[in-house]
Amino acid sequence: MSDRYQQLVNTPIGKIVSKQIGLPAPVKLERYERGQPVIDGPVLLGAAPGGRLAGAAAQVLAAVEAEVHTALEDDARSAAADAGLDAQVWSAETADEEQRFKALVFDASGIADSTELHHAYAFFHPTIRRVKASGRVIVLGTPPDDASGPRQATAQRALEGFVRSIGKEVRKGATAQLVYVGQQAEDQLESTLRFYLSPKSAYVSGQVVRIGASALSADGIDWEHPQAGRSALVTGASRGIGRAIAQVLARDGAHVIGLDVPALQSELEATIGELGGSTLVLDITDDDAPQRIAEHLLEHHGGVDVVVHNAGVTRDKTLGRMSDEQWDMVIAINLSAQERINEELLARQALRENGRIVCVSSMSGVAGNAGQTNYAASKAGVIGMVHSMAPEIGKSRATINAVAPGFIETQMTAAMPIATREAGRRMNSLAQGGLPVDVAEAIAWYASPASGGLNGTVVRVCGQSLVGA
Numbered sequence: 001m002s003d004r005y006q007q008l009v010n011t012p013i014g015k016i017v018s019k020q021i022g023l024p025a026p027v028k029l030e031r032y033e034r035g036q037p038v039i040d041g042p043v044l045l046g047a048a049p050g051g052r053l054a055g056a057a058a059q060v061l062a063a064v065e066a067e068v069h070t071a072l073e074d075d076a077r078s079a080a081a082d083a084g085l086d087a088q089v090w091s092a093e094t095a096d097e098e099q100r101f102k103a104l105v106f107d108a109s110g111i112a113d114s115t116e117l118h119h120a121y122a123f124f125h126p127t128i129r130r131v132k133a134s135g136r137v138i139v140l141g142t143p144p145d146d147a148s149g150p151r152q153a154t155a156q157r158a159l160e161g162f163v164r165s166i167g168k169e170v171r172k173g174a175t176a177q178l179v180y181v182g183q184q185a186e187d188q189l190e191s192t193l194r195f196y197l198s199p200k201s202a203y204v205s206g207q208v209v210r211i212g213a214s215a216l217s218a219d220g221i222d223w224e225h226p227q228a229g230r231s232a233l234v235t236g237a238s239r240g241i242g243r244a245i246a247q248v249l250a251r252d253g254a255h256v257i258g259l260d261v262p263a264l265q266s267e268l269e270a271t272i273g274e275l276g277g278s279t280l281v282l283d284i285t286d287d288d289a290p291q292r293i294a295e296h297l298l299e300h301h302g303g304v305d306v307v308v309h310n311a312g313v314t315r316d317k318t319l320g321r322m323s324d325e326q327w328d329m330v331i332a333i334n335l336s337a338q339e340r341i342n343e344e345l346l347a348r349q350a351l352r353e354n355g356r357i358v359c360v361s362s363m364s365g366v367a368g369n370a371g372q373t374n375y376a377a378s379k380a381g382v383i384g385m386v387h388s389m390a391p392e393i394g395k396s397r398a399t400i401n402a403v404a405p406g407f408i409e410t411q412m413t414a415a416m417p418i419a420t421r422e423a424g425r426r427m428n429s430l431a432q433g434g435l436p437v438d439v440a441e442a443i444a445w446y447a448s449p450a451s452g453g454l455n456g457t458v459v460r461v462c463g464q465s466l467v468g469a
């Protein structure tokens with residue numbers, strides 16, 4: 001449903017009134033349209049001395065043909081030159097007051113102890129107010145677990161608080177992310193940096209993601225159609241977020257197999273028919289559902305490359321008033337069915353090499369929610385499943401990850417009481433709800449064959465909700 005408040009505060013009079021009385025001022029977020037460049041505007045690249053990630057970042061910026069700026073005395077300048085970039089010179093002292101950046105990218109991996117955190121302050125202090133609308137702040141670091149000792153681990157961990165605070169300070173639809181890149185994982189940065197730089201990550205902010213090493217490289221990938229030649233199963237695909245996931249994966253070149261319950265067969269066929277995909281009609285909680293799914297995928301597609309567990313339901317009641325059926329149904333659909341399907345697909349080797357399982361969790365699973373003990377348990381369980389299955393799945397060169405959406409504008413949230421709906425919309429750094437496509441874009445990033453370095457991770461698509469950290 002449309003966000004009337006957002007429309008109102010973006011009228012000339014609404015802007016003046018909301019500013020004067022200090023109301024939230026959500027801006028229209030830039031979202032990706034087919035054929036757009038990854039980033040449209042100048043990028044400032046910087047690095048703390050002795051870092052190991054500016055080179056990898058510069059290579060990605062070169063690949064996306066970004067207009068790159070660096071300071072003269074910054075390690076990032078030689079990294080940019082090595083990547084073949086003819087970077088413009090940036091100087092805080094002499095810069096034009098009007099100079100703005102679409103993205104600030106900072107390699108913090110060289111920060112070896114807490115005193116050196118000053119390098120991050122020094123890079124962002126003169127630049128943070130120069131971030132454009134829907135701009136990007138991206139900090140690259142070393143995972144504390146991979147650090148050379150306690151002092152480095154401490155300083156790298158400190159970056160989390162720094163970046164999450166930037167997410168809460170930047171305005172006008174800008175976002176901030178921390179990307180930890182493990183040792184030997186520098187070559188896995190590209191898909192994540194492209195996603196975070198681009199308008200595809202419009203509603204993702206304040207996130208910390210860890211990239212690990214992977215034997216599979218992204219060499220030769222067609223970034224416009226990363227799913228070309230691949231098949232993708234999407235459960236609950238006929239409407240809402242599932243429909244957007246099917247559309248985005250089809251845009252990326254996948255053959256989409258849309259799955260939904262018999263009652264929604266005609267809606268499913270209409271949605272998936274438009275995308276040139278195929279359908280599978282069944283209830284995922286049926287006893288034989290995992291076998292039927294595996295057989296269908298093996299018989300018609302020789303296996304599957306991407307599985308998106310999106311089907312989900314709510315049956316809200318406070319615990320004392322919740323019926324057995326309400327508890328059992330939510331756990332069965334949202335969690336147990338995913339486990340059973342995964343187990344069957346793995347046992348039958350139906351998930352191909354470089355395959356992806358992407359699960360849909362929820363902010364309720366992160367933070368808990370009154371009236372949702374069943375739903376929050378199921379969605380927290382999804383996160384547990386992702387963490388616990390990742391090592392095993394990783395051995396077969398596949399990955400499993402989850403997205404946890406916050407407030408997304410769907411039929412489900414349109415049906416909320418107005419006070420709950422308004423609170424959900426505004427209580428995040430972007431002061432608005434996300435769209436189904438925002439969840440779909442995050443899933444497409446995880447589903448990309450270039451995202452082999454992401455395994456066992458969870459990213460929230462919640463505009464940096466104030467709830468649940």
Ligand SMILES: NC(=O)c1ccc[n+]([C@@H]2O[C@H](COP(=O)([O-])OP(=O)(O)OC[C@H]3O[C@@H](n4cnc5c(N)ncnc54)[C@H](O)[C@@H]3O)[C@@H](O)[C@H]2O)c1
Nearest residue numbers: 236240241260261283284310311312362405407408410412
């Ligand atoms: N809308 C939000 O704000 C929000 C927030 C967080 C998480 N989520 C999660 O996102 C996912 C999609 O949510 P949505 O808002 O699009 O909901 P929706 O109700 O519009 O769509 C859910 C789909 O799942 C299908 N489904 C339900 N039970 C099924 C079963 N047993 N077998 C097969 N298919 C089944 C439904 O038929 C429907 O097509 C869910 O997992 C939900 O929990 C949504």
